[in-house]
Amino acid sequence: MASTSASTPSLPPVQTVWRIVRSGDPAKALVKDENAPVPKKIPKGYVLVKIQAASLNPVGFKLMQLAPNSFLQRVAENDFAGEVVDPNGEPRFKIGDQVFGTIPIPDSIKTGQGALAQYSYAPAKSIAHRPEGIPPNEASGIPIVAVTAHAALYQIGKLEAGQRIFINGGTTSVGLYAVQIAKALGCKVYASASGKNEEFLRNLGVDEFYDYTKQPIHEALVQNPPSSKFDVILEAVGNAFVPLYTHSEAYLAPNGAYISVGPTPHGLGETLSLLWNVFLRPKWAGGTRRRFKFIIPSKTGELLDEIAKMITDGKVKPFIDSVYKFDDVLSAYDKILIGHARGKIVVETA
Template sequence: MASASATTPTLPSTQTVWKIVRKGVPAKALVKEENAPVPKKIPKGNVLVKIQAASLNPVGYKMMRMAPNSFLKRIAEYDFAGEVVDANGNLQFKVGDQVFGSIPVGESFKTGQGALAQYTYVPAKATAHRPEGITPNEASGIAIVALTAYTALYHIGKLEAGQRIFVNGGSTSVGIYTIQLAKALGCKVYASASGKNEEFLKSLGVDEFYDYTKQPIHEALVQNPPSSKFDVIFEAVGHAYIPLYTHSEAYLAPNGTYISVGPTPDGFSETLSLLWNFFMHPKWAGGTKRRFEILRINKTGELLDEIAKAITDGKVKPVIDSVYKFEDVLSAYDKILTGHARGKVVVEVS
């Protein structure tokens, strides 16, 4: 989608942003800065975007609490939807294009740019055209969670039609995309969540539901394993649930894969996976003989285009939990910190 105009609009010199200024929880770490400069010199390979909406991700508040102080002086968050106001020589975009994407965490540390701003520059390779038929609010919540789900299913799990996947944390934003993508592929989907989310997940296509509040998931699966073992177990909750892995021989196929989300750089994630597989289940030690992988995302822009097509084709639908005004960012963080958001928590910027 693009406007008829290809000329760069006149931009204000200042803007309002939410900036991380110290380590801690969002209420302590964030400050609203109302006279921050609008970027004028855009590095090669980036486009300048007027942000329409941004969505919150757990990695955002986790980085506020964990990152070294030298990384903190930057604009918060990563996922966005907006309008290109300076294509900066990138031929795949032009002024007026409606786009979505995610600023890579490493890029945010380096440039100080973030999604909770009125204007920000983002790598063109981490940006894609917004699919027809969805709003900026919906588009702002796609990138990180959909990239995570897509990479887990297709690139690491190599899931195929007719296979079986267990999604631990099906009602999380990552889980919601994982379920929809797996069903679109033609897989049988098992998922866990609290009982109140059972009907919602079944409406997305879940075939078998497990209520984790009634019994630890690994115990339920050991006692009543599926008739055919899972080909993939995916931790959509954002961290490894070790008992689910260590007991997995009872319910994960011998050539199956246990995948955990790892908030680490690509190379480091791969190294951790190799070390885990060597030390946790060497055959000579009698350990768990199942493959363990920590997820890492590559080829961001290419995957975003594929995800956009899946949305356009109706295979995947964005799900929003709640929408907050730009001045109410701290309330939006309060919601995501509860751990009970069903879908994305979105902030309308403009």
């Protein structure tokens, strides 16, 4: 263990954090702890950050609802923006650097650290310097969703200029970045959302729009497939849209990829359908002859550096739906539980 350096600014002995103490909805699972110790010893490979803002991710409340209590004893959430107060020997950072990044869930489970705190330490490999001109509130909403979109399109989808991509959930946090990254790459972008968001998405660069409230998306695509089939389908909503995958031979190129941010089926029937149709059903028994991939991003810090450059160059911009004060965390979770946010829900921790 590496101890805090002598040059580190004086730190308070305690801080306020929002801690997960049990499973259930956020109102039941979270406790505001105003006497939590500020970390004094930082493990090697980690950087201590004074958190300025944190953003909520759906995986946060889903884990609270579903995971066993032993899995949950930690500070909540992962994405943040803040200021380095102890670089802990990491050469890329110095005291006072403005950074943004994430505390990956495995690290959070191991260390107990989280973003809904005033001070936390994060893996140096999972943070980057904040893009110039982007305030902490906006920067805190970038990491997981932007890295996920970038990894889906580049690492998994191998998307190239001139290709076609369909994004199911164009106004989700991942979808908004995917639209912008695909347009910056020079692709033709098709996207779904509710009709009220059509103008917004077209202004963002979407070429063809589908209103999911009028007709199931897979039916609309089967009835009117694109003139050239999609090279990539990105399921960015986070639900188990099994029909969109099982009907994809009608609109996804044979060598194309169906990529999901991570389906979360509801109920036993949907779970069994997902397992059979996506993972178990062989091709000779009618299985879908298209690749199904989950997104598991790696090299977060490197990708954040690339995304920061895209933001600085004006190719991508972050979107914030709403901002809450640190005392209003439960209200922020109420908003994300309702759904239909257009951009990230952010909590100011400073």
